[in-house]
Amino acid sequence: MTFDMLAPESDDPPPEVPPKIRNLLNRFPEVLTEPHGVPVRPVRHKIELIEGSTPPKGCVYRMGSGELEELRRQIDEMIGKAWIKPSESEFGAPVLFVPKKGKLQMCIDYRGLNRITRKNAYPLPRIDDLLDAAGGCKVFSKIDLKSGYHHIEVDPAEQHKTAFKTHDGLYEFTVMPFGLTNAPTTFQSLMDKVFRHQINRFVVVYLNDILIFNKSMEEHMRHLEEVLQVLKEAQLHLNLEKFEFGRDSVIYLGHRLSAAGLEPEATKVEVIRNWPQPANVRELRSFLGLASYYRKFVPKFSITARPLSRLTSKNVSYTWDEECTTAFAALKEALVSHLVLRIADPKLIFVVTTDASMYGIGAVLQQDDGDGLRPLEFYSKRMPSHKVVASTYMFTSADWKDFTSQTYDMKLKMTFGRHPEANRLAEEINQTVIQLLRALIVPDQNSWDEELPIVQGLYNNSIHSSTGMTPNRLYLGWKIRNPLSYLFPEQPPGLTPGQPGYSAKYDRLLKVVVAAMERRRSAMIKHANKKRQPDPFTVGNYVWVKISEFSEEEGVSRKLLPQYYGPWKVLNRVGNDSFGPSYTIDVPAHLRTYPVFHASKLFSYEPPETFKYR
Known part of the structure; x- marks a missing residue:
């Protein structure tokens, strides 16, 4: 289900702020106020519909007197902040309430609209990359934006599509509501633009969760001030009920980050510990989804989870047996008794240890930080036994190549085909x-x-x-x-x-x-360069093409054929490779070949009139 959630306020008291940081926050009162209005930003949210789709229309659900009173209060509040306005749209999503922490939380069901919306492919950051960026740091601050999505304006031409029905009428959003299919990517796009000079230096951002990390408190205070200045200029507002400042460890994206390394969030581990035996495929997939999020903490995860994964396959009846019980208990125990993973240090040597069984492969990536080898990540992959022998090194190399390619700025360059x-x-x-x-x-x-x-x-x-x-x-x-x-005196060991x-x-x-x-x-x-000459081919001239670039005819020997076909016209120059460019040649269609050839496969054509004695 995808809903718009509008009134989530925590009952927990806000955490205590250290005096130094409180003084710093007092210098930026603008970021501590309640957000309102629709600031002008470099990003607007658009809702592009699939061609030929019909606007969805929801119903108005029955509500009790308490729900109606809460609905009117929230509607009036959002009108006062200029976040919604009365609408005459042909769209209309239904509104309902769900209880949360003793309160009523208003939700808007945009599933009908999402089904006919074209999806935005803007990428969200990889969580493992965000966690790796904080490696080696000792001081952390985590801040959350208040009403994050409501900081972005919906394109005026698209606002009518956000309309929702209530007992008091039809309203539409002027700001981006929760629950829209492309809302996360739009918001991430804004965050990437706002923090483009800080990201991966001392800041990482995943939607409205901002993490600042440093190796010392002095450096941390300077960078925290810079982040607050950026938020002030961008007219973004902090949620002081969800923050942690100047901590030696912090919970971020379901993990606890500290100078010691990385481990799963304790509350998530407790959920896994108390998870009852799944009664059907849906419950099993929920368990495997949460467990798989922490798979890098579990050696041979895929092999251990094999009996459970098999039950989620198509055309397999859900039959829970003793093997499943053993695997279920083993996974829970492995996650509860997890290791603290070290965050990769590019200055230290990486050590990969691999293993294999009849059902798959496993590996661990390690580094020695002076206290012996410590794991960075566990890797596993389930596969047929006939592939296991040759696959362990290949799969681990492909999975962990980013550790070295990013550190040493390695780039893969492809060579030209047939050259x-x-x-x-x-x-x-x-x-x-x-x-x-x-x-x-x-x-x-x-x-x-x-x-x-x-x-x-x-x-x-x-x-x-x-x-x-x-x-x-x-x-x-x-x-x-x-x-x-051994014939010479022994040298001292290096x-x-x-x-x-x-x-x-x-x-x-x-x-x-x-x-x-x-x-x-x-x-x-x-x-x-002593004998190298400039490339003689120009667009519009005619060239010969080497016969080896064409498929052989059955029963015909190439040795007795001309070495070149043509002449044909040069249509275009392609690329600028240091070994010579390629050219698009006007090859007759019946030859059925790709018409782009490297310069080394071409030969200049000279018309007969240039040879006066011929």
């Missing part, structure tokens, strides 16, 4: 491997794969002409011993990963290698 020369590094290594294999597989070439470990050892222990050192030393950080090493000073030593090694590669690169560019 292997673009991947020059791989081609060069292939040529070297082939040369080494030739010396090892004569006369028996069938055993070439058995010689690959020897080739790998030879290559990785040979000095590379570009880096000036062996690949093994560059990868591991120290020189590998070989049989000749630093290894995890020891103090290793990172600094390895950084110096990388700087030496980068400088050597830059010198080599400059020399290679100078040599290559």
